Amino acid sequence: MWTIIFFLWFLSQLAGFGALIHLLLSRKRTTSLVLWALWLLIFPALGIPLYLTIGSDRIRRRSIPSHPPGEHLEDPNAPLGSPEIAPLLQNVSHLSGNTLTRASGLKLLPDTTTYYPHLLESIDKAEKFVHIQTYVFRMDSAGDRLLEALCRAAKRGVEVRLLVDEIGSASTRTRYFKPLIQAGGQFSWCMTVQPFRNRYFLNLRNHRKIQVIDGKIAYVGGMNFGVEYEGKDSEVGPWRDMQMSVRGPVVDALQTVFATDWSFATEEWLADRHYTGFSNDDANIPVTVVNSGPDEPDRSFLKTFIFTCNHAKERLDVFTPYFGPEESVILAMQLAARRGVRVRMLIPTPNEHQYMVDIGRAHYEQLMEDGVEVYEYHEAVHHGKVYIIDDNLFVLGSTNLDARSLRINFETTLLIEDRDTVAQLDKHYEVFFERAERIELEKFRNQPLTDKLKQGISRLFVPIL
CATH class of the missing domain: 3.30.870.10 (Endonuclease Chain A)
Known part of the structure; x- marks a missing residue:
């Protein structure tokens, strides 16, 4: 009996020591490091499982390729932006994973009455591919409309890929997306806990909301897919939000973000040559795509x-x-x-x-x-x-x-x-x-x-x- 107790105590001490070493070698802020250390030292029975499940905020994975600033310009050395803004855009583009490029056709979509129909119309007109990435995808009437549009596109022979965060959409079941798979589309959860692939990401979320259609138009912003975003959830109440559609070379940069996340989730790499270079717009609006996450050191x-x-x-x-x-x-x-x-x-x-x-x-x-x-x-x-x-x-x-x-x-x-x-x-x-x-x-x-x-x-x- 005492041998078992001692063995369990020894294992807990070993786990606590390992967690503490991992914590000290991390790049956490001092305040966060001190608080976690106190949890591990004073309340190890609670601190150790908490740290192992939600303490990690760094991972290693294939990073998002950065495109050289100005690569889409006739003169690659010409600055993008007005004289007062160009230095700022350049500084931001030099951070890891960011791309300085151009855009056109900016269209603000401030609610679901404008965003959802705009996106569904783009999907129905798609000829080559539809790539959808979102944090929340509900099993409700809003989710149904998007899923049906994706199924229609897949049945037409369009490549359809849907990437959804598993924690953000915890109430949605995998079987809900079965019609899309049967129609010829592809679906994957993102940031899934997979012990056999050494992935324990309970604390990490893919919060991106990116949609790329045929490499010609993309959507980015804060909106997900569910009736609460339409203001129809009585528990949540009225809802305001903001999404935006963009055209031009910036679409290629957003496609690269999707491809990187899709590769991480599925281990299928989407070659740029098949999904970029379709935009022929005369784009002249300077834009830096800012990508951040636990895989990049620059915050x-x-x-x-x-x-x-x-x-x-x-x-x-x-x-x-x-x-x-x-x-x-x-x-x-x-x-x-x-x-x-x-x-x-x-x-x-x-x-x-x-x-x-x-x-x-x-x-x-x-x-x-x-x-x-x-x-x-x-x-x-x-x-x-x-x-x-x-x-x-x-x-x-x-x-x-x-x-x-x-x-x-x-x-x-x-x-x-x-x-x-x-x-x-x-x-x-x-x-x-x-x-x-x-x-x-x-x-x-x-x-x-x-x-x-x-x-x-x-x-x-x-x-x-």
């Missing part, structure tokens, strides 16, 4: 956001449903405000993850003390991830300003210089600011003690999310 989006904060001269508007960032993000916003930049942040209070509201509020005071304007939008969930810099630059994609998006999730976001689209975004979002509540610093300081404690406690979990 590309985090650095991109800091670059854009430092670049802002007149204003910075931040729209994110989840706000629980690293201190470097807070500092970048504070410094921009102190330079005289008007910094506004809009956070929705209806939220599918209500604890994120408290985490966000825990940072309000330090932001407002330096002049950042904080607004709360109470009418609906706003799930879009959009960042507007001055009157000619914006960021749009899947990346939130929370610890998971900045450090753990696979994300894809576009950094684009285009005055016309910024003007459209301004017109769209100014209505949100008008209908939102601006948080006043003194009133916020006088909130009930219970609210302050709830926010403080929630903030403790940010480093280990």
Whole structure:
């Protein structure tokens, strides 16, 4: 009996020691490292299984190929972007996995009444291939419509590939996609836990939302597929979001992102020559495709956001449903405000993850003390991830300003210089600011003690999310 107890104790100590060594060799931030070390040393029975399941935020895999800046230009050495923006685009493109290229035909799709029909029409017109990557794919009427369109395309002989995150779509069963496979299409889960392939990715998510059709048009943004995104889920309520369709050489860069993720999930590599080079558009809008995730060392989006904060001269508007960032993000916003930049942040209070509201509020005071304007939008969930810099630059994609998006999730976001689209975004979002509540610093300081404690406690979990 005592021998068994000693053996189990020895195994637990060995596991704890191994987890601690792995932790110390990781590239975690100091605060996160200290918190995990305390869990492992003080509560090993709970800390060890937690660390083994959700502690990892780095993996090794085939990285997304970076294309040389300006490779699609007649003069590859010519700078992309206006003289004031070109250096920023170049700096961001030099981060790992990013591509500086061009786009055309930008079209904002601010809700499912515009996005879903636009995408379904593109699928129905597809002749060569349809590649769909998403985080959430529900087994409901919204999912049914997309699945039926994919089946129709596959039956026409179009190559159809569907890549879905298994954790994000945990309620969806594999058998739901059987009609697509029977029609000749392909389906795969992404980030699946596969012990026999040495994959334990319970804490990692592929949060990208990319759709590429025939190499001619692509979609990117924050929208998934389910009735809640149509505002038809009574438990979630009204929903606002943002997606965008793009054309031009940027479609090739997005196809490369899909191909890399598809290869990781299925071990099938999609050769570029078969799926790129179909765009003949006269594209002249400079864009950097920002890819970030646990497989790249540069924390590309985090650095991109800091670059854009430092670049802002007149204003910075931040729209994110989840706000629980690293201190470097807070500092970048504070410094921009102190330079005289008007910094506004809009956070929705209806939220599918209500604890994120408290985490966000825990940072309000330090932001407002330096002049950042904080607004709360109470009418609906706003799930879009959009960042507007001055009157000619914006960021749009899947990346939130929370610890998971900045450090753990696979994300894809576009950094684009285009005055016309910024003007459209301004017109769209100014209505949100008008209908939102601006948080006043003194009133916020006088909130009930219970609210302050709830926010403080929630903030403790940010480093280990």
